[in-house]
Amino acid sequence: MDHEPDRRAFLGAAAAVAGGLTLAPESAMGQPKGANAGAYALPADLSAHNALSLVLGRAGDKSVTANLVAADRLEAFIEYGTEAGKYALKTPPTALAPGQPVEVAIPDLRPGTRYFYRLNFRRPGDAAFNARAECQFHTQRKPGDTFTFCVQGDSHPERPQMSEPNLYARTLQRAAADRPDLYFCMGDDFSVNKVRAVNAESLTAPYLLQRPFLSLVAQFASLYLVNGNHEQASLFNFNQKGELHDVAVGVQTARNKLFPMPAAEGIYTGDARAFRGIGLLRDYFAWTWGDALFVVLDNYWHSPAQVDTGFPGGAGKREDKPKNRDWWDITLGDDQYRWFKRTLEGSKAKFKFVFAHHVLGSGRGGVEMSEFCEWGGKPRGKGAGGDFKTKRPGWELPVHQLMAKHGVGVFFQGHDHLYARQERDGVVYQEVPLPADHLYATHNEDAYTSGTKRANSGYLRVTVSPDEAQVEYVRCWLPKDETATQKTGDIAHSYTVKARS
Ligand SMILES: [Fe+2]
Numbered sequence: 068m069d070h071e072p073d074r075r076a077f078l079g080a081a082a083a084v085a086g087g088l089t090l091a092p093e094s095a096m097g098q099p100k101g102a103n104a105g106a107y108a109l110p111a112d113l114s115a116h117n118a119l120s121l122v123l124g125r126a127g128d129k130s131v132t133a134n135l136v137a138a139d140r141l142e143a144f145i146e147y148g149t150e151a152g153k154y155a156l157k158t159p160p161t162a163l164a165p166g167q168p169v170e171v172a173i174p175d176l177r178p179g180t181r182y183f184y185r186l187n188f189r190r191p192g193d194a195a196f197n198a199r200a201e202c203q204f205h206t207q208r209k210p211g212d213t214f215t216f217c218v219q220g221d222s223h224p225e226r227p228q229m230s231e232p233n234l235y236a237r238t239l240q241r242a243a244a245d246r247p248d249l250y251f252c253m254g255d256d257f258s259v260n261k262v263r264a265v266n267a268e269s270l271t272a273p274y275l276l277q278r279p280f281l282s283l284v285a286q287f288a289s290l291y292l293v294n295g296n297h298e299q300a301s302l303f304n305f306n307q308k309g310e311l312h313d314v315a316v317g318v319q320t321a322r323n324k325l326f327p328m329p330a331a332e333g334i335y336t337g338d339a340r341a342f343r344g345i346g347l348l349r350d351y352f353a354w355t356w357g358d359a360l361f362v363v364l365d366n367y368w369h370s371p372a373q374v375d376t377g378f379p380g381g382a383g384k385r386e387d388k389p390k391n392r393d394w395w396d397i398t399l400g401d402d403q404y405r406w407f408k409r410t411l412e413g414s415k416a417k418f419k420f421v422f423a424h425h426v427l428g429s430g431r432g433g434v435e436m437s438e439f440c441e442w443g444g445k446p447r448g449k450g451a452g453g454d455f456k457t458k459r460p461g462w463e464l465p466v467h468q469l470m471a472k473h474g475v476g477v478f479f480q481g482h483d484h485l486y487a488r489q490e491r492d493g494v495v496y497q498e499v500p501l502p503a504d505h506l507y508a509t510h511n512e513d514a515y516t517s518g519t520k521r522a523n524s525g526y527l528r529v530t531v532s533p534d535e536a537q538v539e540y541v542r543c544w545l546p547k548d549e550t551a552t553q554k555t556g557d558i559a560h561s562y563t564v565k566a567r568s
């Protein structure tokens with residue numbers, strides 16, 4: 068237990084993250100210290116989001132949560148109503164301290180209703196409030212309603228070779244213009260790979276960096292984060308002593324303070340187990356929205372074995388994947404599997420959409436990987452043995468077969484950094500493209516041996532109507548790369564998923 072004093076000291080710092088994390092001055096906002104220092108910021112015309120950003124989450128039938136972060140001391144309130152330009156209701160004024168995220172509940176809403184709102188703020192001593200432009204959100208849709216949700220793949224701001232901030236902002240603004248009710252990030256959005264000194268500030272920096280970017284769309288849409296391997300938010304790290312444990316606690320604490328993820332409450336079910344030093348993980352959750360069931364799975368918080376890359380640490384090493392691993396060791400865990408099975412069995416929704424960072428949380432490919440171990444039942448790797456019944460006692464079916472049995476329409480994943488659409492047993496495996504790859508690559512395409520593949524960048528727009536869901540890959544380009552035949556907003560690929568009867 069000789070690591071305990073250090074851990075206590077760190078957890079004290081983590082509590083400081085929770086209660087009063089400190090941001091840089093407004094002029095430097097969007098360029099937090101630590102990971103990605105100085106390089107990755109919004110274009111100047113969007114810098115208001117550095118000074119004050121709003122992210123919506125946990126949209127329900129009668130409430131939504133707005134998470135506010137300001138660079139300076141401010142007072143803010145939200146006025147809202149059901150008609151554009153008319154705001155009959157408002158939240159009480161909220162005092163914002165520099166860098167301290169505050170959740171503002173917007174209660175007493177009507178189900179199945181679009182609301183229009185404005186964020187108002189003033190500096191201490193100012194008489195008048197400044198009003199932001201009008202935004203909107205929607206409460207839980209009723210069956211039969213047509214609505215849109217959007218999905219982005221790995222944004223990887225720490226990798227200049229596949230992530231350009233101006234293109235990222237452009238993609239987010241293009242998605243916001245669709246006015247989606249819901250917005251999903253597939254993971255690898257908050258990498259701590261470049262963190263060398265582990266402390267609250269360095270682990271929070273990737274989350275602060277994303278705030279002004281994601282607020283571009285999440286001021287209009289309830290945001291849902293999927294955990295990726297580069298977040299290093301994992302049970303394997305949590306179960307280690309010292310630095311790795313501190314990383315797991317620190318990043319999950321920052322994530323839940325800066326982004327309002329659901330727990331098992333209201334219209335949501337999900338992970339009910341609290342972790343020491345963190346509380347509820349808010350990592351896997353499910354809910355119904357209109358005619359669709361949405362399920363977000365977590366590949367990393369329930370596997371005692373290391374799933375993918377490790378935390379590089381102070382020397383920048385230890386990033387390797389585990390050597391000679393037994394793929395049966397990688398797991399969603401009994402609790403998450405049972406909850407997933409219950410969720411699918413209990414849903415009569417016409418559409419079922421499932422999200423995870425990747426099949427088995429590691430490897431490359433979609434349907435190719437879906438055949439193995441707890442996802443598909445076959446052993447993987449040279450000399451690997453074992454069968455599903457003995458490796459997963461009490462599990463009715465492997466994950467893929469469970470999804471096929473219960474009519475999952477689309478399984479969304481990230482991690483492979485391209486657009487790829489495949490199908491197996493009626494389940495679409497949809498690899499989601501990068502939002503900000505300014506080299507417009509088609510990474511890992513060799514791993515996909517079937518289906519339709521397209522190059523980056525852009526996002527997915529899914530329009531759910533009573534009879535079918537239309538999935539569209541919306542391309543996004545930097546202005547300098549647009550031509551007569553390639554423009555932001557072009558549809559690179561499209562298909563429909565029929566409603567289950
Ligand atoms: Fe990635």
Ligand SMILES: [Fe+2]
Binds near residue numbers: 221254295296424483
């Ligand atoms: Fe990944």
